[in-house]
Amino acid sequence: MLRLPRLDVLMPATLDEAVLALQSPGSRLIAGGTDLLPNLKHRLESPTMLVSLAGVRELSTITVDDDAQELVIGAGATLTTVEQCPQVRAHAPSLCSAAGLVASPLIRNQATLGGNVNLDTRCRYVNQTDFWRSAIGGCIKSEGTVCHVVPGGKNCVAAMSSDCVPVLISLGASLQLVGPNGRRRVAMKDYYVADGTRHTTREDGEVTTAVIVPLVSTPRRAGYSKWTVRGSIDFPLTSVALCFDLERDEVAAPIAGATVVVGVLGAKPRVVTRLDEVVGKSLSDPETAAIVAERVHRQCKPLANVPYEAPYRRQMLRVHTRRAIEALVADG
Amino acid sequence: MALIQREALDREDPQRRVPIAEAFWWAEEDHGLLGEVGSYNTPKDRHGEYRGGTIGASPAYSFTAHIADLSVDVETGVTTVHKVWVAHDCGQALSRRIVEGQMEGSVYMGFAEAIMEEHVVDPEHNGEHTGPSLLDYRMPTFLDTPDIEALIVEAPDAQGPYGAKEAGEGPLHPIIPAIANGIYDAVGVRIDRLPFSPPRVLAAIQAREAEVAAGHVQPHKTNARRAG
Ligand SMILES: Cc1cc2nc3c(=O)[nH]c(=O)nc-3n(C[C@H](O)[C@H](O)[C@H](O)COP(=O)(O)OP(=O)(O)OC[C@H]3O[C@@H](n4cnc5c(N)ncnc54)[C@H](O)[C@@H]3O)c2cc1C
Ligand code: SF4
Numbered sequence: 001m002l003r004l005p006r007l008d009v010l011m012p013a014t015l016d017e018a019v020l021a022l023q024s025p026g027s028r029l030i031a032g033g034t035d036l037l038p039n040l041k042h043r044l045e046s047p048t049m050l051v052s053l054a055g056v057r058e059l060s061t062i063t064v065d066d067d068a069q070e071l072v073i074g075a076g077a078t079l080t081t082v083e084q085c086p087q088v089r090a091h092a093p094s095l096c097s098a099a100g101l102v103a104s105p106l107i108r109n110q111a112t113l114g115g116n117v118n119l120d121t122r123c124r125y126v127n128q129t130d131f132w133r134s135a136i137g138g139c140i141k142s143e144g145t146v147c148h149v150v151p152g153g154k155n156c157v158a159a160m161s162s163d164c165v166p167v168l169i170s171l172g173a174s175l176q177l178v179g180p181n182g183r184r185r186v187a188m189k190d191y192y193v194a195d196g197t198r199h200t201t202r203e204d205g206e207v208t209t210a211v212i213v214p215l216v217s218t219p220r221r222a223g224y225s226k227w228t229v230r231g232s233i234d235f236p237l238t239s240v241a242l243c244f245d246l247e248r249d250e251v252a253a254p255i256a257g258a259t260v261v262v263g264v265l266g267a268k269p270r271v272v273t274r275l276d277e278v279v280g281k282s283l284s285d286p287e288t289a290a291i292v293a294e295r296v297h298r299q300c301k302p303l304a305n306v307p308y309e310a311p312y313r314r315q316m317l318r319v320h321t322r323r324a325i326e327a328l329v330a331d332g
Numbered sequence: 333m334a335l336i337q338r339e340a341l342d343r344e345d346p347q348r349r350v351p352i353a354e355a356f357w358w359a360e361e362d363h364g365l366l367g368e369v370g371s372y373n374t375p376k377d378r379h380g381e382y383r384g385g386t387i388g389a390s391p392a393y394s395f396t397a398h399i400a401d402l403s404v405d406v407e408t409g410v411t412t413v414h415k416v417w418v419a420h421d422c423g424q425a426l427s428r429r430i431v432e433g434q435m436e437g438s439v440y441m442g443f444a445e446a447i448m449e450e451h452v453v454d455p456e457h458n459g460e461h462t463g464p465s466l467l468d469y470r471m472p473t474f475l476d477t478p479d480i481e482a483l484i485v486e487a488p489d490a491q492g493p494y495g496a497k498e499a500g501e502g503p504l505h506p507i508i509p510a511i512a513n514g515i516y517d518a519v520g521v522r523i524d525r526l527p528f529s530p531p532r533v534l535a536a537i538q539a540r541e542a543e544v545a546a547g548h549v550q551p552h553k554t555n556a557r558r559a560g
Contacts, residue, residue: 124468125457132464136457148457229448229530231475233467307468312531319407 002041002129008049015058015178015209021051022205023180029053029207031076031112034103035119043130044120044142059114059209062087071213072176075114079164080105082113092213094222094241098167101224104232114208117165117175117188121158121196121267122235123149124307141197149305156196157266159305165192166241166261166269167224173213179206192268199267218256219249221283221331225324227316229308237308238316239263240296242324244283251284251329260292262300262317272299289325296321372493392489394502395421398439398510400478404518409534411515413443413478420503424488424495434499435482442507444472450527520552 010027012018021027028047030036031054039045053059059076062085071091073082082088083100102108102116125148126133126141138144140156147153165188174187188211191200202208222243228234245257257279260272272295281288297318302310333355334343340355342348350358360366374388399417404410416439425431448470452462463469488495508526516522521536543549 124462127467128464132460135460229470230473232473234470235467307462309531312534315534316408 004037004040005043005046007040007047010049010051011055012051013055013057015056015207018051018053018056019178019180019205019207021049022207024049027051031115032078032110033115034107034111035115039120039127042128044126053112053114053207064091064215069215071215073113073211073213075112075117075208075210077113079108079111079113079116082164083108091215092167092171092222094167094224094243095164095171095213098163098224098226098241101226101236102163103235113164113211116162117168117191117211118200118202118208119160119162119165121156121199122161123156123158123196123305125149125305126158149303155194157194157303157305158196158199159264159303160192160199160267160269161235161239161264161306163224163226163236163239163263166239166263167222168211168213169261169269169271170222170241170243170259171213172259173211175208176210176212177202177206178209179203183209185212189271194266194268196267216245219246219253220244221246221251221328223324223328225320225327227320235306236264237306238302238313238320240317240321240324242292242321242328244328246283251332252282254280255283255288258292260296260321262296264306264313265300265302266305270300272296283325284329289322289329292325293318293322375491390496390498391491392423392497394423394497394499395485396503396506398506400507400510400514402478402511402514402518404515404533404537406519406537407534409530409532409537411447411511411528411530411533413447413511413514415479415481416443416507416510417481417483418503418507419483419485420499421485421487421497422499422502423486423492423497425484425486425499426494426496428484431484431499432482435484435503436480438501438504439480439482439507440472440477442504443478443511445526446508446511446528448472448476448527448529450529 010021012021022029026048028050030050030052053076056076059074061074062077063072064087065072071087073088079099079102083096089096102111123141125136125139133142136148140147141158147156149157169188174185175191177184177186186201193199193201220243225240226236227238228236239262241261243259244255246253247256255278258275260275262270262272274295275292278288278291297314300317302313304310334341335352338352339349340352356366375391379385379389397419400413401415402411402413418435418439420435422431453459454462489497511528512523515528515533519537521540523532523536525532540549544551
């Protein structure tokens with residue numbers, strides 16, 4: 001059995017106390033713990049104190065701010081809550097889909113959205129017991145100096161494996177962060193960087209307090225496609241978020257803007273470029289799906305970082321992207 | 333004394349009765365554990381000379397037939413097994429519930445072997461197992477497991493204990509060829525390595541399509557694809 005290392009746990013009741021506690025060396029933030037605790041059992045980190053957000057009530061509310069035209073989801077909301085929340089369903093249905101596809105029902109009851117957007121990157125050579133890793137001498141992200149995915153590589157390319165992140169980026173979401181120097185807001189498309197050992201621009205003492213999704217009044221169709229081997233539990237092996245703004249509220253209408261974001265490549269989600277070609281085309285035109293699928297296939301190159309054949313995953317990106325658009329069209 | 337409808341009653345005076353559990357408590361207080369020990373051993377003279385022949389096989393063979401209803405997605409190579417019927421001749425079923433459980437468990441395990449499970453060691457990384465945890469070594473969940481219908485066939489064997497043959501390994505074996513044959517029937521490719529994973533099935537489908545395009549083989553019947 002894998003055991004947790006010995007550590008202290010602090011349960012602050014307010015955000016200010018949590019931010020303060022995080023300033024002491026060796027402390028580490030924990031929300032649902034469904035990512036952090038396995039990583040601690042695998043001895044990937046060795047904090048001496050966990051600062052739990054479980055008692056910070058102010059973080060778990062979900063509200064619609066009519067003045068700012070924003071959906072504000074507290075970082076402490078569980079994925080089950082996000083999936084089932086009527087306000088999220090009304091304004092960001094693709095986020096409900098993604099949240100509802102994470103892991104398994106039990107994990108979603110425990111896991112938070114704040115933890116999901118800060119989920120550590122994953123790799124078949126690092127998310128293992130320290131005993132297993134010791135047989136290959138670790139790697140850049142653990143005890144070693146080399147990368148097993150890109151031999152000779154100096155940079156860790158562990159995969160950003162969150163289901164919600166590609167969707168949130170496709171919806172133009174931002175994060176609210178609070179730290180010792182006050183609060184700031186950062187667009188999620190700028191939050192992630194291509195370094196698997198530290199893949200966000202979050203400062204050590206900062207807490208993500210909310211995920212903010214702008215409301216739109218124009219017609220839109222958005223969806224999320226995730227493929228895994230099993231129907232439950234698994235992290236995504238292909239992950240594609242799509243968002244189409246339309247000129248009228250019907251799938252035959254011309255596209256006014258398209259955003260496609262792909263996860264589980266390297267440490268940073270990829271925003272697919274050169275989609276202007278489908279602007280003006282009808283969403284239901286089969287050529288639209290073919291063009292977008294082709295762009296995704298061309299620009300996204302899965303690596304051997306997660307446990308499944310990378311060439312197959314690349315082929316599937318094309319198929320699943322096309323099918324995701326077909327599903328949006330079929331839904332009307 | 334008689335045990336009737338969860339009660340123990342005095343045959344001479346049926347009004348004297350207590351709940352059965354209480355009667356057992358009394359008896360065990362007086363006599364210790366109420367139990368009997370017995371055993372059955374397979375006959376000594378049945379084993380062959382071949383490797384594995386000395387395991388102590390049951391005196392009679394069991395017989396099993398499986399039918400798998402499945403579909404193959406020709407674009408992804410994903411095989412979805414919808415339902416499996418398993419008919420197993422276990423001789424006399426000593427407990428129908430246990431035999432059914434054995435049959436369902438066998439279908440599950442064989443199905444898992446056919447579709448997902450695989451022990452892979454990586455020679456480039458000191459022979460490490462690539463699926464060392466229950467996350468990376470994928471076993472089917474409830475959502476992945478087909479419906480299973482177990483049909484017990486009882487043909488008692490005079491030499492088995494109370495006429496039983498076996499309900500252990502036998503009900504597992506045919507599921508793998510049944511799924512392989514199902515894939516062949518659906519898309520015309522023979523996969524002869526386990527598991528029948530999506531990349532492997534897809535590669536075989538694409539190789540066949542290339543053969544068709546080159547005019548070397550006939551197209552397979554085209555009703556193979558079900559919504560996937
Ligand atoms: C078997 C299994 C399967 C999984 N499958 C999936 C999957 O399919 N898809 C998926 O996306 N995830 C999956 N996960 C990962 C995880 O469950 C989710 O990502 C979950 O949302 C993490 O949230 P948490 O609250 O449990 O995070 P925690 O484990 O508490 O935290 C995760 C990280 O985020 C940091 N953090 C947490 N909250 C905040 C905050 N408010 N501000 C700043 N930093 C914060 C923590 O310090 C930690 O580094 C899986 C996990 C397991 C164990
Ligand atoms: S990508 Fe390379 S460095 Fe990063 S975790 Fe995997 S093996 Fe280690």
